[in-house]
Amino acid sequence: MSGLLGADLPTSSCDDSSISMVGxxxxxxxxxxxxxxxxxxxxxxxxxxxxxxxLFNQSGAxxxxxxxxxxxxxxxxxxxxxxxxxxxxxxxxxxxxxxxxxxxxxxxxxxxxxxxxxxxxxxxxxxxxxxxxxxxxxxxxxxxxxxxxxxxxxxxxxxxxxxxxxxxxxxxxxxxxxxxxxxxxxxxxxxxxxxxxxxxxxxxxxxxxxxxxxxxKPDEMAAILFTSGSTGTPKGVVYSHGMFEAQIQALKNDYGIAHGERDLATFPLFSLFGPALGMASIVPEMDASKPITANPEFLFAAIEKYQCSNIFVNPALLERLGRAGELKQHKLPSVQRVISAGAPATIASIARFSKMLSQGVPILNSYGATESLPISMIASEALFATTEITDNGGGICVGRGIKGVDIGIIAISEEIIPQWDNALLLNNCDIGEIVVRGPMVSQSYYLNDSQRNSATAAAKIWDPATNSVRHRMGDLGYLDDQGQLWMCGRKAHRVDATRNGQFAQRYYSIPCERIFNTHPNVKRSALVGITVANEIAPLICIELDQSLVCNKSQQLYQDLIAIAEQFPQTKGIRRFLIHPDFPVDVRHNAKIFREKLAIWAQSQTKG
Incomplete structure (x- = not known):
């Protein structure tokens, strides 16, 4: 970090030792x-x-x-x-x-x-x-x-x-x-x-x-934050001040945020951390619930006026700002760090946005959820080096765990696991459900009825050795031999294909989709499962890149079949449907509602 950020601060700073919790x-x-x-x-x-x-004068300013x-x-x-x-x-x-x-x-x-x-x-x-x-x-x-x-x-x-x-x-x-x-x-x-x-x-x-x-007390309830519901029913996550403290420490230690910085705050909850970090929160004119509608000129104006050193954006806004910056050759010389969270950002979006930044300024991709954030982080330069693995079905690398976070992988199961045992852990490179433990991990959902009691039981595992819980992320992935975490999609989005009524092959959403996304005519794809003659079969929904002309659907179909046969992750996939516009969540414009696509695909399928 540049020493200029806090150069005009008094010698007594707001460090941890001066504000340690009493009792x-x-x-x-x-x-x-x-x-x-x-x-x-x-x-x-x-x-x-x-x-x-x-909002613009005659000169366009x-x-x-x-x-x-x-x-x-x-x-x-x-x-x-x-x-x-x-x-x-x-x-x-x-x-x-x-x-x-x-x-x-x-x-x-x-x-x-x-x-x-x-x-x-x-x-x-x-x-x-x-x-x-x-x-x-x-x-x-x-x-x-x-x-x-x-x-x-x-x-x-x-x-x-x-x-x-x-x-x-x-x-x-x-x-x-x-x-x-x-x-x-x-x-x-x-x-x-x-x-x-x-x-x-x-x-x-x-x-x-x-x-x-x-x-x-650090474990007393301080707030209830509801999940967005973009990947299921919204649930109230119980936050304690201890969790908030852990998040603040992660932003200081792992992300390097220092006193005196100024942050372009595009997400209300994250913006609250600004004043708690001694950092100014600069809130632009935008609908925070629909970042894709933001006016890039407003955000660029706020960054320039306050010389923001930090920007927090979701993938949809990263893409929107990157395209606007590319169009006008805009630069952001004051920015020293960009944090992206909420959903995986594409390599193309990150590369495009990076053109506005000074050399060496990272875009930090954060992995986590409302129940546990942040869990891991990877900088853009390191992410670029994983592109080939991702395009070949290896999943998306989300980096190493934040300090104090313990990440494990367990076998895929819908069963409740009441108590943790290290014997549950899978070997490196084996795909399973991601399980995390750490001071920023929530201990429960808000328990106001039996439904939420069961939700807590399904998502939490009591760890007697640490007197805390481990949270089942509901995401699938694996740890490589270097300790990096790779995402393979939601557990609910896997497709277990059957043959003669028996399990035949398992397909994971992110590895499959990233392989098909390499086709030049494909904007994005989505794996769903359909029922054909009483068997479960994988099907790929395709959203085409509208900037390209694709008049030969039969040729596209043959191309996709050929791609599928090249990789073990996609071998056997022979059904494809073109969808005009994927249903996605409002906030991130990246979380595909595969459940809706599955219903649509089933309605389009005969036999």
Whole structure:
């Protein structure tokens, strides 16, 4: 890391020794509190705003972009004030609160206020769909609902949290000029602003004082984060402050993030780590739930204005920004690190984006899940060296484990494994289910019904030797002889082909698909299983590269058959269907809904 990043910091820095937990009590906000003392007037958060239409002037340059900023001491004080206001409104330690606020200064201040007060935020991805959202809120049984007017209107329309929510707060007054009273009638919730103006008394201080931050045991529940549901039913993952601490340490030690850096934060949860790391979070104007719709010019403008050294992007945004940069020959000289997570990024996307970066600046691909993140990491230069193996069906290399993470591979099974035994481990290079253990690995799902009890039992293995659990990732892969982890796809996406009613051959999604993706006309492919004459058969759905002309479907079919016969991973695959546009998840635009494709493929198949 360049010494310039922290060159203007005081000599007393926010290192681990100066903020070590006392009595094993924990709260992620201790990092913010320390930064507010050590670097009070350094930038903590900046939010980009695009005003109305006509965003470009006659010369084509950006116009009407504005920025709202908070330094560390202001963020600390505002979150203190909100914590007092939450308590005065009846929202107190141990209660669960849905937080549906767009990335903004309010989002940061509110989230840190909840943590300071020991209130458990429930964080969901709005892009998961109405039905999934309702299920998530029913399972989490929130005590409070804090959101923007749009969220409250949806809450009333769809009955979110009905039967459990006792306290409501509207984060703003809605439309400009709308009175607070009318706003409350429209959204059914009083405004947070009115609570902040509450007079002294009833626990509300008459002047700015420091909020007595609630300290929890490291393993106590600090937040509930719901999985996106892109690969199954959304589940509430129980986060502790100990997990947050482990993630912060990984970002410091393994990713090399230092105080004084500035991060282009395109994912709300990761953006919260910025202030906790002494790093400014720069939030661009974009829909965080649909990054593929982001305007690259806005993001480039924010990076340039604040000279961002770090960028956090998912594969869809990496591709979008890379194409925009390639078109305009744009450069990002201030960037020293790019972190990509959420789904595997393609080699082509990484290579394209890298053209905007200075020589030697890495794109770090992170592997993990909501239940356990980060698990492993690989830099772009090392990833490029694995291209041939990947194209030949060897899976995708996701690197070595983060410090403190134990990665193992066990046999593929749907059976519950109640207790860990090292005898479960497979040999190197044997494909099986990835199992992980470490301080950032969640211990359970939120248990509010028997369904989630069974989900925890299916995903967790108790390890008596370490007095902790190992998490079954639901992903398949293997460890090579150098200790690198290779991904071979989701366990649910494998196809076990049959012949005469007996198991014949197993096909893995990523190895198969990456082989067929080498054909120049193929944009992407998806392995699915179909039933033909009472036998399970593999079928490859093909999405063509629309930039290329492919008029000879019979020739394409023959090409794919020939490719399949060249590799043991694909041998025997003889069924292919062209699909016009794969169904994918909204956030990453990379996780293919193979379950939907399987239903479609079955409907297209005769016999």
């Amino acid at each position: 094993n009590d924990a709260n992620i906000c201790r990092h913010l509190k320390q930064a507010a003392h050590v670097i009070p007037h350094h930038l903590a958060v900046a939010v980009q705003k695009a005003k109305g239409s006509g 950006l116009s009407k972009l504005s920025y709202q900023e908070l330094d560390f001491v202001s963020l600390d004080r505002q979150s203190d004030a909100i914590a007092f206001a939450l308590n005065a409104h009846g929202i107190k330690r141990g209660m669960k609160a849905v937080l549906m606020v767009t990335p903004s200064l309010d989002f940061f201040a509110l989230t840190f206020a909840l943590f300071k007060a020991g209130i458990i935020p429930i964080l969901v991805d709005p892009g998961m769909g109405i039905n999934n959202l309702k299920q998530c809120f029913a399972e989490a049984a929130p005590d409070a609902f804090i959101g923007i007017p749009k969220a409250h209107i949806a809450r009333r329309l769809f009955g979110w949290g009905k039967g459990s929510v006792k306290c409501l707060l509207n984060v703003d007054s809605g439309k400009p000029g709308l009175s607070a009273k009318l706003a409350q009638m429209v959204v059914g919730a009083p405004s947070l602003a009115s609570r902040l103006r509450r007079p002294s008394g009833l626990g509300w201080p008459s002047e700015q004082v420091e909020y007595p931050m609630v300290m929890l």
